[in-house]
Amino acid sequence: MSSDLTELYQQVILDHNRRPRNRGKLPQANRVAQGENPSCGDQCKVYLNVVGDRIADISFEGSGCAISQASASLMTTQLKGKTASEAEALYKNFHEIVTTGKQPEEISDVAAFAGVHAFPARIKCATLGWHAAMNALKNTEASATTESHTD
Amino acid sequence: MNASWNSVRDDFPILHQQINGKPLIYLDNAATAQKPKVVIDALSSFYLNDNANVHRGLHTLSMRSTNAYEGARKRIAEFISAESPEEIIFTRGTTESINLVAASFGGSKLKSGDVILLTEMEHHSNIVPWQLIAQKTGAKLKFVPVTGDEGLLNLDSLERLLTPEVKIFAFTHISNTLGTINPVVELCKKAKALGITTLIDAAQSIGHVPLSVKDIGCDFLCFSGHKMAGVTGIGVLYGKKSLLNAMPPWQGGGGMITMVDFETSTWKPSPERFEAGTPNYADAYALGVSCDYLDKLGRAQIAKHDAHLASLAYEALSKLPGIRIIGPKNNRSGLVSFAFKDVHAHDIVTFTDQDGIALRGGHHCNQPLMKKLGLTSTTRASFYVYNTESEIEVLVKSLSKILAFFS
Numbered sequence: 001m002s003s004d005l006t007e008l009y010q011q012v013i014l015d016h017n018r019r020p021r022n023r024g025k026l027p028q029a030n031r032v033a034q035g036e037n038p039s040c041g042d043q044c045k046v047y048l049n050v051v052g053d054r055i056a057d058i059s060f061e062g063s064g065c066a067i068s069q070a071s072a073s074l075m076t077t078q079l080k081g082k083t084a085s086e087a088e089a090l091y092k093n094f095h096e097i098v099t100t101g102k103q104p105e106e107i108s109d110v111a112a113f114a115g116v117h118a119f120p121a122r123i124k125c126a127t128l129g130w131h132a133a134m135n136a137l138k139n140t141e142a143s144a145t146t147e148s149h150t151d
Numbered sequence: 152m153n154a155s156w157n158s159v160r161d162d163f164p165i166l167h168q169q170i171n172g173k174p175l176i177y178l179d180n181a182a183t184a185q186k187p188k189v190v191i192d193a194l195s196s197f198y199l200n201d202n203a204n205v206h207r208g209l210h211t212l213s214m215r216s217t218n219a220y221e222g223a224r225k226r227i228a229e230f231i232s233a234e235s236p237e238e239i240i241f242t243r244g245t246t247e248s249i250n251l252v253a254a255s256f257g258g259s260k261l262k263s264g265d266v267i268l269l270t271e272m273e274h275h276s277n278i279v280p281w282q283l284i285a286q287k288t289g290a291k292l293k294f295v296p297v298t299g300d301e302g303l304l305n306l307d308s309l310e311r312l313l314t315p316e317v318k319i320f321a322f323t324h325i326s327n328t329l330g331t332i333n334p335v336v337e338l339c340k341k342a343k344a345l346g347i348t349t350l351i352d353a354a355q356s357i358g359h360v361p362l363s364v365k366d367i368g369c370d371f372l373c374f375s376g377h378k379m380a381g382v383t384g385i386g387v388l389y390g391k392k393s394l395l396n397a398m399p400p401w402q403g404g405g406g407m408i409t410m411v412d413f414e415t416s417t418w419k420p421s422p423e424r425f426e427a428g429t430p431n432y433a434d435a436y437a438l439g440v441s442c443d444y445l446d447k448l449g450r451a452q453i454a455k456h457d458a459h460l461a462s463l464a465y466e467a468l469s470k471l472p473g474i475r476i477i478g479p480k481n482n483r484s485g486l487v488s489f490a491f492k493d494v495h496a497h498d499i500v501t502f503t504d505q506d507g508i509a510l511r512g513g514h515h516c517n518q519p520l521m522k523k524l525g526l527t528s529t530t531r532a533s534f535y536v537y538n539t540e541s542e543i544e545v546l547v548k549s550l551s552k553i554l555a556f557f558s
Contacts, residue, residue: 002171040497041527043526064497064499065496065497067498
């Protein structure tokens with residue numbers, strides 16, 4: 001097993017892939033957005049219950065590779081309880097981690113995704129759920145597609 | 152196997168490299184095949200020595216170039232047993248060939264209430280062009296069902312679907328996902344009995360099995376150069392001359408007219424009618440060289456080699472725990488598609504790449520079929536002339552390792 005691969009498939013990722021958190025429909029959701037990766041068929045639907053400016057609850061549904069499913073699962077644990085601007089900052093931070101391999105300043109499970117940067121073709125997998133969540137937060141009707149993003 | 156096979160791996164320089172520290176094992180041939188040195192050299196030599204724009208040229212280079220281009224047309228006509236070179240139209244590939252027929256034949260013949268008959272195993276390129284023309288003309292799309300995981304066409308349903316409303320029946324020769332080899336002769340015969348025009352997507356068959364449009368009895372046949380040891384950017388539409396000459400142009404420009412006035416123009420017959428603008432003569436020339444290369448190996452031998460590797464891979468892969476292989480067990484072409492319940496195709500392809508193996512994972516431009524089979528993606532290993540039995544052993548070992556990692 002190459003070291004790049006073990007970096008990519010860390011225990012945190014394997015664990016979230018096997019036992020996804022906050023998976024399924026959210027009955028009280030008031031924002032929903034669908035993320036799609038047309039080149040591979042991966043899908044991720046994110047449900048938010050936004051109260052005031054805060055994400056009171058969040059869940060996701062979808063199918064895809066270990067990276068995309070684990071990323072969406074971990075994202076839900078990160079975004080629950082956050083305000084829109086906090087969520088946006090977390091997304092920017094996550095985006096930087098997966099595209100540059102930079103370690104987060106604070107100790108966090110998202111560090112597991114730093115290994116993705118060595119596999120440029122997989123960055124879209126890691127950001128799929130996040131794109132959908134950001135769209136849901138902005139309440140845009142359009143579904144998020146990874147194809148229109150440079151990452 | 153004739154003597155040309157002894158050095159077949161040496162004919163492909165790209166194979167002799169390491170990927171992630173391991174010898175390259177290229178098993179993505181259904182997406183594109185590698186090109187032998189003789190084809191790469193022919194293309195390079197053409198640009199180094201003979202290049203000039205074709206047709207109407209009176210100087211030496213232009214005549215050389217025109218001869219190379221028209222020579223390739225003749226060679227390809229012979230390669231698929233067409234009646235004449237006028238039945239060979241050069242396009243960018245299979246997709247463009249199908250779009251040409253959909254726009255020109257479909258656009259002029261179809262009307263509201265007509266039916267375009269396809270099958271559930273078609274590549275998106277043999278679905279979407281028909282959707283576009285159906286929207287314009289009011290024609291309806293119908294699909295011959297696939298039997299399920301064994302991936303055969305349901306021929307009983309075909310009998311019911313072949314009605315007088317069907318104006319064109321377009322189907323694939325070999326499925327890029329299932330590996331199914333369709334009974335094209337029988338399908339064309341059934342359609343012909345009712346006067347239905349037929350189109351065959353031969354993208355996956357042209358470089359892999361002996362192919363004669365005369366024996367098949369189709370009206371149109373479409374293929375790409377790059378899947379038959381040829382270069383990218385060139386493909387072919389074969390059409391019966393009588394049909395082609397009754398079809399309107401689909402693009403306008405130089406080279407396809409007899410006379411142009413400010414208001415109107417008149418068209419040349421096929422093939423020029425469908426080749427507006429400067430054609431891709433250099434790649435067409437190189438495609439002729441690919442035909443020579445494949446015939447040197449022998450297409451019947453290639454088919455045998457591919458089928459042998461596919462059945463070997465099928466047997467070996469079947470032993471992996473939890474594997475689901477789609478497509479027929481017997482009489483399959485040189486590819487195997489499979490899925491695991493708990494390991495996604497993209498994770499597999501990333502892992503096998505670390506072992507130097509090039510596979511493809513995804514929906515293979517077969518989304519409707521995937522949905523029908525309840526799959527979102529499969530991993531596909533597809534073989535060609537340079538693949539070996541020992542490469543399949545390496546593949547199976549690599550997959551076993553991945554399954555252990557994710558278990």
